[in-house]
Amino acid sequence: MKVAVVGAGPAGVRAVERLVAAGLSPVWIDEAPDGGGRIYQRPPVGLARDARTLYGFEAKRATSVHDTLDALKPKVDWRPETLVWHIRPEARTLNTLSRGRQAEVAYDAAILCTGAMDRVIPVPGWTRPGVTTLGAAQIALKTQGCGIGRRVAFLGTGPLLWLVAYQYAKAGAEVVAVLDTTSFATKMRAAPGLMLGGMTFAKGLYYTAWLRRRGIRIAEGVTPIAIDGDDNGVTAIAWRDAAGREHRAECDAAGIGWGLKPEAQLADLARVPFRHDPVQANWVPVRDGAGRTPVAGIYLAGDGAGIGGAEVAEIAGARAALALLADAGHRIDPIETVTLDGRLAMQARFRAALERAFPFPAHLARGIADDTLLCRCEGLRAGELRAAARAEAATGPATEVNRAKSFTRVGMGRCQGRVCGAAAAEVLAAELGCDVVATGRLRGQPPVKPIPIPAPVSAP
Amino acid sequence: MKLVRLRDASRPRITLTLEGQAIEAQQGDTLLTALLAAGAGHLRESEFGDGPRAGFCLMGACQDCWVVVEGMGRVRACATLAAQGMEVRRG
Numbered sequence: 001m002k003v004a005v006v007g008a009g010p011a012g013v014r015a016v017e018r019l020v021a022a023g024l025s026p027v028w029i030d031e032a033p034d035g036g037g038r039i040y041q042r043p044p045v046g047l048a049r050d051a052r053t054l055y056g057f058e059a060k061r062a063t064s065v066h067d068t069l070d071a072l073k074p075k076v077d078w079r080p081e082t083l084v085w086h087i088r089p090e091a092r093t094l095n096t097l098s099r100g101r102q103a104e105v106a107y108d109a110a111i112l113c114t115g116a117m118d119r120v121i122p123v124p125g126w127t128r129p130g131v132t133t134l135g136a137a138q139i140a141l142k143t144q145g146c147g148i149g150r151r152v153a154f155l156g157t158g159p160l161l162w163l164v165a166y167q168y169a170k171a172g173a174e175v176v177a178v179l180d181t182t183s184f185a186t187k188m189r190a191a192p193g194l195m196l197g198g199m200t201f202a203k204g205l206y207y208t209a210w211l212r213r214r215g216i217r218i219a220e221g222v223t224p225i226a227i228d229g230d231d232n233g234v235t236a237i238a239w240r241d242a243a244g245r246e247h248r249a250e251c252d253a254a255g256i257g258w259g260l261k262p263e264a265q266l267a268d269l270a271r272v273p274f275r276h277d278p279v280q281a282n283w284v285p286v287r288d289g290a291g292r293t294p295v296a297g298i299y300l301a302g303d304g305a306g307i308g309g310a311e312v313a314e315i316a317g318a319r320a321a322l323a324l325l326a327d328a329g330h331r332i333d334p335i336e337t338v339t340l341d342g343r344l345a346m347q348a349r350f351r352a353a354l355e356r357a358f359p360f361p362a363h364l365a366r367g368i369a370d371d372t373l374l375c376r377c378e379g380l381r382a383g384e385l386r387a388a389a390r391a392e393a394a395t396g397p398a399t400e401v402n403r404a405k406s407f408t409r410v411g412m413g414r415c416q417g418r419v420c421g422a423a424a425a426e427v428l429a430a431e432l433g434c435d436v437v438a439t440g441r442l443r444g445q446p447p448v449k450p451i452p453i454p455a456p457v458s459a460p
Numbered sequence: 461m462k463l464v465r466l467r468d469a470s471r472p473r474i475t476l477t478l479e480g481q482a483i484e485a486q487q488g489d490t491l492l493t494a495l496l497a498a499g500a501g502h503l504r505e506s507e508f509g510d511g512p513r514a515g516f517c518l519m520g521a522c523q524d525c526w527v528v529v530e531g532m533g534r535v536r537a538c539a540t541l542a543a544q545g546m547e548v549r550r551g
Binding site: 045132232252376452 | 461462464465466467468472486487488490493496497501502503506508509510512513514515516518519520521522523526533534539541
């Protein structure tokens, strides 16, 4: 049986571990040189890899994932630095690109563990050099030992906002402000549910308390105004507090992000249907609790199947592998599946509380000013999308996101809507006066990331 | 944008060029780190005239850090390791 696993983060590692234990030797593909996913990404050779420094409280987990990954490599067809740019479910084939070389990988069953990226709301000035996602700010520190600036502001919401601010302050950067768009009251309302998270919740409280103790400027319930700058990059960040007063802090960089969204493009190309998850405020691929999709042979695990975090990804990766094995006629220990299912159910309740504690502020996306750059790839401003949504538009109104893409090029550029998609859908929904679900979902297109087109060889 | 080296900053030096100008970097740097820590400021200009760009996601998804390397063509600066003697142009 030919099995392919895409992704070598926590979900992929635990999936492959189970497949190998069952005697299979899957093709295992990852875009990074050394696996680990984004959360446990390892620095390149030459940089120190002290787990405690790099991963903090998660050092034990990271080390365990890395050790398992390294032990599995010789037992599988390990293909690092390889992009899966297309999947054809009818032919059960993956198209890959590695160091300029194309290949096809046939599979009978595939587990897609494609991870997540930051969810972003455009703010005036967000395309300036010096503004990155929160995830980017963390990756710069974790894998390159660098801060995105010397005096850094962090803006957005979610656990990552506080974690990255803590990590920067600890590494010696000056954190000039932590600006959370969620109010303190909203977080407190979710506190009882957050208790389910046990240690995860405790760590979150620790980061917040640590930042407060250092006297770092913290504001909750803020409304972003702008990230200002000059030719050299960022110079300041401005926001409005919960009482409507304007504030400003000088800085030379800003990390922004409002939670995560699944990188589910391959599931989309595999024709897995999607549903809108109102708790996450994300479109997520349809799967059962074990990771089976309605598409034969396609299984999903980790954040690419809906945001759950690294701990969930490990459990879900193992669970998806067991589902695949069971479907292929292998004998599976029923106690193990029940145990994993129980842990997933518990984690799902915590995750729902976490999403309520740090909700996606759709109103901020809906209120993006007309002259603010919305789609950074195509240079499109929010007002241009709004104009396309109006009945008097020459094309007729863009009543859903794919029409809006055709009319305005929103989401058509190099990132294929990964960055602007969530906010663009809210802008469109607000203009149309409908719920964001009614505006639909940007359809995926191959290649999932830009790949070079080889020049045709001319006949002699 | 100026990346600031906060730790692990005394690795062996390498030299590359940006638009023909020598840039000093460290072994293990990505191109993005090498250029932005050395003071390049930005990596490319938006095709739509809305200003310079210097990457955004650092995880190979946003494609906003494209540069051109002699012999390699267009690459993502965040996902490409810098190497001794690389000749880089802004994307």
